[in-house]
Amino acid sequence: MPNIEQIAKNIYRIPIPVPFPMKYVYCYLFQEVDGWNLVDAGFHYPDAVDAWKQVFRQLRVNPKHIRSIYLTHFHPDHFGLTGWMQELTGAKAFISKEDYLMVERVWGQNSRQASLVGAICKQNGVPDSLATQIEENMRKLSKHVTPLPSLTILEEKEVTLGGRSWKVILVPGHSDGLVNFYQPEHQLLLAADHVLDKITPNISLWPGCSPNPLKNYFSSLSKIDELDIQLALPAHGAVIHQLQKRISEIRRHHEKRLNQMFSFAKDGQTAYEIASKVFQHKELSPHQWRFAIAETLAHLEYLVSIGQLIKMERNGIIFYQQANKKGA
Numbered sequence: 001m002p003n004i005e006q007i008a009k010n011i012y013r014i015p016i017p018v019p020f021p022m023k024y025v026y027c028y029l030f031q032e033v034d035g036w037n038l039v040d041a042g043f044h045y046p047d048a049v050d051a052w053k054q055v056f057r058q059l060r061v062n063p064k065h066i067r068s069i070y071l072t073h074f075h076p077d078h079f080g081l082t083g084w085m086q087e088l089t090g091a092k093a094f095i096s097k098e099d100y101l102m103v104e105r106v107w108g109q110n111s112r113q114a115s116l117v118g119a120i121c122k123q124n125g126v127p128d129s130l131a132t133q134i135e136e137n138m139r140k141l142s143k144h145v146t147p148l149p150s151l152t153i154l155e156e157k158e159v160t161l162g163g164r165s166w167k168v169i170l171v172p173g174h175s176d177g178l179v180n181f182y183q184p185e186h187q188l189l190l191a192a193d194h195v196l197d198k199i200t201p202n203i204s205l206w207p208g209c210s211p212n213p214l215k216n217y218f219s220s221l222s223k224i225d226e227l228d229i230q231l232a233l234p235a236h237g238a239v240i241h242q243l244q245k246r247i248s249e250i251r252r253h254h255e256k257r258l259n260q261m262f263s264f265a266k267d268g269q270t271a272y273e274i275a276s277k278v279f280q281h282k283e284l285s286p287h288q289w290r291f292a293i294a295e296t297l298a299h300l301e302y303l304v305s306i307g308q309l310i311k312m313e314r315n316g317i318i319f320y321q322q323a324n325k326k327g328a
């Protein structure tokens, strides 16, 4: 039986299994006077569907009484079950404008995203066979997000969840359209994948996304660092009591990684060569390689944006080089 946790009056934290090392995505279910609202839906595969059926029984939720589904972002572990949930409940599904566009781009019919990811990999030095595996691996994801829901763009500045009013805060970084929800009186934050306990949220550069996601991420961290928060409720891992402390740890992690990548770049290395050094301690699957490359690119592009690295192309392959080595 799913280990449902009641966080406060009318707020339930629901572990929905995902077939990834983080094991669960935590969705949040809110009891309203006239029904229920939901934040995030999960990844579409049989274990997650079974978990939801048990949750509805356990909490005595009539699925037809779920009014709205608010999506924190478009990634498959959060978004994937939305269409299934919508068919079951008839709920409206809301997502930020930025991620609405990414849903169309990444999960839409005739999406070219997987081939574009493959092409970016090759351009950044990934060997052809691995790039092909990465591309195929990504293509397989689409069956975990279907049926696609009908989506409404979330334009409200505030939403009602559990009878309380929550501010909608756009925190681009992990995705361009990631949203958090903040409840100022109870000082609660629905943090989604913006800040996680233990693991650091993946900040990656993908085709069609902002050219500098890490820069966006740093300012989004500052945005929530300024708020009074007693308890942050993330979408993976444990709840966070000391959010500011966790934010500084995450900042330090990225600073360390930026320094490391800067030093590996020397007088010209590909993102693949740099990623191979950064992640040399573990054997990566094609799925993990995809994130390793995209995360490395986000850091390298940040270093380019602050003038520490320069980027050049030789025979269609991109190299990053320390700026101070130029003409040295």
Ligand SMILES: [Zn+2]
Binding pocket: 025, 075, 077, 078, 193, 235, 236
């Ligand atoms: Zn996630």
